[in-house]
Amino acid sequence: MKILVVALLCFTSAFAHYISDDKQFETLQKTDFSKEQVWPLPQQYVMGSDFFIIRPGNFKFLYGSKCDIIKQAIQRYQKIIFRECSKSSVDDKSNLHLNSNVQLLNLTIKVVGPCEKYPYMNMDEQYILRINTSDTINSALLFSTTVWGALRGLETFSQLVFNLQKGIFGIYSGSIRDFPRFPYRGLMLDTSRHFIPVPVLLKNLDAMAQTKLNVFHWHIVDDQSFPYVSKKFPNLSLKGAYDSDTHIYTPTDISEVIEYARLRGIRVLVEYDTPGHTLSWGKGRPKLLTPCFSSGLPNGQLGPINPTKNETYQFLKAFFAEVINVFPDAYLHLGGDEVSFDCWASNPDIQAFMAEKKFGDNYALLEGYYISKLLNIIKSLNKSYIVWQEVFDNQVKIKPDTIVHIWKNGYKSELTNVTLAGYNAILSACWYLSDIAYGNDWISYYSCEPHDFSGTEKQKRLVIGGEACMWGEYVDGTNVITRTWPRAAAVAEKLWSSQSVANSTQAMPRLEKLRCNMIKNGLKVEPVNGPGYCQCDFVV
Ligand SMILES: *[C@@H]1O[C@H](CO)[C@@H](O)[C@H](O)[C@H]1NC(C)=O
Numbered sequence: 001m002k003i004l005v006v007a008l009l010c011f012t013s014a015f016a017h018y019i020s021d022d023k024q025f026e027t028l029q030k031t032d033f034s035k036e037q038v039w040p041l042p043q044q045y046v047m048g049s050d051f052f053i054i055r056p057g058n059f060k061f062l063y064g065s066k067c068d069i070i071k072q073a074i075q076r077y078q079k080i081i082f083r084e085c086s087k088s089s090v091d092d093k094s095n096l097h098l099n100s101n102v103q104l105l106n107l108t109i110k111v112v113g114p115c116e117k118y119p120y121m122n123m124d125e126q127y128i129l130r131i132n133t134s135d136t137i138n139s140a141l142l143f144s145t146t147v148w149g150a151l152r153g154l155e156t157f158s159q160l161v162f163n164l165q166k167g168i169f170g171i172y173s174g175s176i177r178d179f180p181r182f183p184y185r186g187l188m189l190d191t192s193r194h195f196i197p198v199p200v201l202l203k204n205l206d207a208m209a210q211t212k213l214n215v216f217h218w219h220i221v222d223d224q225s226f227p228y229v230s231k232k233f234p235n236l237s238l239k240g241a242y243d244s245d246t247h248i249y250t251p252t253d254i255s256e257v258i259e260y261a262r263l264r265g266i267r268v269l270v271e272y273d274t275p276g277h278t279l280s281w282g283k284g285r286p287k288l289l290t291p292c293f294s295s296g297l298p299n300g301q302l303g304p305i306n307p308t309k310n311e312t313y314q315f316l317k318a319f320f321a322e323v324i325n326v327f328p329d330a331y332l333h334l335g336g337d338e339v340s341f342d343c344w345a346s347n348p349d350i351q352a353f354m355a356e357k358k359f360g361d362n363y364a365l366l367e368g369y370y371i372s373k374l375l376n377i378i379k380s381l382n383k384s385y386i387v388w389q390e391v392f393d394n395q396v397k398i399k400p401d402t403i404v405h406i407w408k409n410g411y412k413s414e415l416t417n418v419t420l421a422g423y424n425a426i427l428s429a430c431w432y433l434s435d436i437a438y439g440n441d442w443i444s445y446y447s448c449e450p451h452d453f454s455g456t457e458k459q460k461r462l463v464i465g466g467e468a469c470m471w472g473e474y475v476d477g478t479n480v481i482t483r484t485w486p487r488a489a490a491v492a493e494k495l496w497s498s499q500s501v502a503n504s505t506q507a508m509p510r511l512e513k514l515r516c517n518m519i520k521n522g523l524k525v526e527p528v529n530g531p532g533y534c535q536c537d538f539v540v
Contacts, residue, residue, distance in 0.1 A: 038159045039489060039514040040212055040496035041507075043181075048132065048173030052104035054161060055168060056082040062108040062139070067115030069147045072263050073154050074109075081158045083520055084166060085535075104131070104171060106139040107157060113146045118328050119214060119265045126179035127153035131160070131171055140171075151265040152178065152212055159517065182450070184403075184426050184465030185495040186215035186269070187488055189480065192222030192280065193472030195247040200477045202260050207485045207523055209264035211492035211514070216261055217333060217467055219271045220249065226280040228254075232322050233315075235284030254326055269386070270327045272320075273335025275305035275370050288315060290350060292343035303343025307370035308353040317377050324381050332378060336396075337388035337407070339367050368396040375399065386426070392418055403464070407432075412453040419459035427466035431491045433484055434471040442490040442511070442528050443504045451499065465495050485525040486515045 038045075059082075061074045116123075127149040131140040142157065144150040156176060164170045187208055189196060205216060220228050226240025229250045238244045249257075258268045274281075282289040282302045287309075289302035306312055323332070341363035344350045350366070359365040371391055375398060378385050386403040393414075398404075403424045406414050411429035418425045430448035445468070451460045468491040470484045489511060493501065501507075508529055516534035518525045 037510050037513070038156050038176075039510050040493035041498075041501050041510070042156060042176045042178040043498055044177040046175045048175070050102065050132075050173035052102050052131070052138075052171050052173065053164075053168060054104050054171060057167075058103065058105055060106050062106045065111065065115070067111070067147055069115065069263055069265075070109060070111065070150055073151055077154050077158050080521055081161050082169065083163075085163045085520075102138070104138055104140060107142060108139050109142045109150055109154075111144050111147055111150050116147055118262055119148055119267050120330060121267075122183045123148045123214075123265075125149050125152050125212075125214070125265070126177075127156075129153050129156055129174075129176040129178070131173050132175060148214075148265045151209070155210060155212060159514075180212070180214075180496045181498060182463075182465035182495045184215060184467075185213045185492060186217045186426070186465065186467030187213050187484070187491075188217035188219055188271075188428070188467055188469040189484075190219040190222065190470065190472030191227055191249070192219065192225050194476035195225065195227055195242055196472070196475075196480055197477045198249070198253050198256060200480060201257050203481050203523060204484065205257075205261050205264055205266055206521065207481065207488070207518060207525070208266055208492075210518060210521065211489045212496050213488070213492050214265060215267045215269050215467070216257075217269045217271060217469075218257075219273065219333075219472075221280060222273060222277045223279040226284065230319065230322060232318055233284065236281060237284070239284035240280040240282075251326060258328065267329050267331075268327060269329055269331055269333055270323065271333035271335055272323065273333075273337065273388075274316075274374065275307060275367065276337065276339035277335060278305050281305070285315070288312060290343050290347055293346040293348065296348075301343070303347075304339055305370065306350075307344075307366055307373075308350055313373055313377065316374060317380075320377060320381055320383075324383055331384045331386055331403070333386045333405070334371075334374060334378065334391075335388055336367075336371055336391040338390070341367075364394040368394055371396045375402075389414055389418070392421070392423065398423070405467070407469070415450075415453040415463060416455050416459070419455050419462040422462070424462050424464050426464060428469050431466060431468045432471070433468050433487050433491075434474065436483065440504075440529055442487045445487065445490040446494060446504045446507060447502070448494065449499070449502070450494070466491065468492075482524050482526045485523060486511060486518060486528055487526075489514055 063070055063074060124146045125148045127142060127144040129140070129142050140157070142150060142153040144153055156178065161169050161171050189204065208216065225242045225247065226236050227248045229237045229248050231251065237248050241248045261268050278289065279302065286302065288305055290304055290306040291298045292301040292303045293299060344363055344366060354366060357369065375385065379399060384401055386405050387398065389404055389406050389408060391398065392404045400422065403426055404418045405426050405428060406418065407428045408414065409429065411427060415425055415427065427450045431445055450463050450466055468488040470480065475483055493507065512529060512532060515525055515528065519534055
């Protein structure tokens with residue numbers, strides 16, 4: 001049988017490169033080949049014309065080692081892969097595939113490296129997947145250097161298998177070499193504007209694993225509520241959560257999220273945004289915040305964290321010493337965005353402090369003073385950090401390995417400036433998924449290219465990835481999955497696949513297929529391309 005070579009790295013039309021005079025192929029082409037493709041698109045993908053039948057009862061994952069990450073992934077994928085359509089014979093009306101008498105019996109998984117515990121920045125995620133009759137007898141092979149690569153490969157394998165008839169599945173031969181374009185591929189959820197229950201956070205991690213995203217940025221607290229339960233400072237959530245019984249994340253809840261993410265190769269990067277966005281901290285710890293004044297008198301309102309008091313930094317040191325034991329990732333997100341200076345400027349103690357420090361009336365210098373002290377605390381705790389772009393914009397002294405998170409309009413010049421100063425950058429400005437619009441809005445996310453700014457090759461390399469952001473004003477447990485997905489998948493493909501994968505018209509049928517797959521896997525995700533339906537008719 002002829003081998004059809006599809007170098008998807010550089011393809012210009014989904015079908016133009018299938019070159020064959022093979023009769024069987026012509027028939028296959030009439031069925032929808034896009035069904036058999038993967039999201040995000042692999043870096044190198046050579047598809048064969050051979051076809052294998054898979055019977056779930058006969059199929060085995062062969063894995064000789066003991067790593068729990070892989071063993072549990074096998075159990076998960078066994079279920080995901082062999083979940084059936086509710087209608088029989090959904091993908092193959094012609095029965096053509098059923099004529100194949102070659103059965104795929106195994107997927108052999110070989111991981112070179114050790115059973116690492118937690119995923120981390122710059123982990124190796126590459127893998128090779130071969131589904132070839134010539135290689136071995138009826139076995140597909142998955143090779144990777146790390147367990148993280150094996151997880152990515154298992155996901156790809158699961159997307160290649162499709163349901164033919166009741167109890168019968170199929171897969172095309174082929175060979176994939178794959179690796180991410182960017183090491184940092186994130187999704188941010190905000191659990192302060194609305195609380196999001198843990199089971200929904202876990203569903204979101206399922207969707208992230210399906211699209212190979214690897215950082216869950218957890219914007220856990222903000223002005224509106226403080227759901228994080230601190231052991232050292234229980235009043236923070238007792239007073240600051242919307243409901244201190246039901247709308248909280250206990251240490252057990254957080255461990256569950258981290259463990260679920262770990263098993264899927266996803267880092268949990270927590271954000272405690274200060275000195276602004278901290279009103280909810282003040283409920284349980286009023287003296288932490290700045291009293292605002294009107295006409296020379298306290299007006300009862302509280303502003304950003306009070307940066308002038310020693311107790312502020314004693315508290316922050318104790319608080320973050322706890323946090324770093326709860327969240328194992330090497331990075332913390334420290335926020336630093338949108339600090340409003342009015343309240344600081346109204347307060348006589350702060351005015352006196354400004355005069356003493358010779359800051360004039362430049363409150364950015366006061367913010368810088370606070371952030372520098374906070375960064376020193378975090379450094380003394382041996383953590384690295386990510387900050388929102390204002391920290392860089394206000395010229396606060398930051399460690400050379402700081403990652404600057406770019407979110408504002410005019411992001412191209414910001415990318416130039418941040419990388420010119422030698423810092424790593426992650427991009428979110430074009431991926432604010434909370435800003436919804438009528439129509440196929442994923443196309444605008446899909447056309448945002450993180451290297452589209454003026455700078456040298458060296459500068460471009462400092463852009464280590466990006467993040468889709470779903471702010472919480474209009475989402476909670478009822479709709480966050482539906483609204484975030486599959487739109488965030490557009491960002492996931494920009495961050496994983498080759499730069500040349502940029503044509504949304506070609507991506508559209510694959511995105512449709514991904515959405516239907518997500519529904520099959522129990523995620524209620526919204527339609528994004530106007531009228532249509534899922535062939536595999538799971539009730540939504
Ligand atoms: C917590 O708040 C209560 C008042 O509700 C107060 O009596 C207690 O001292 C506070 N605890 C701490 C550690 O501040």
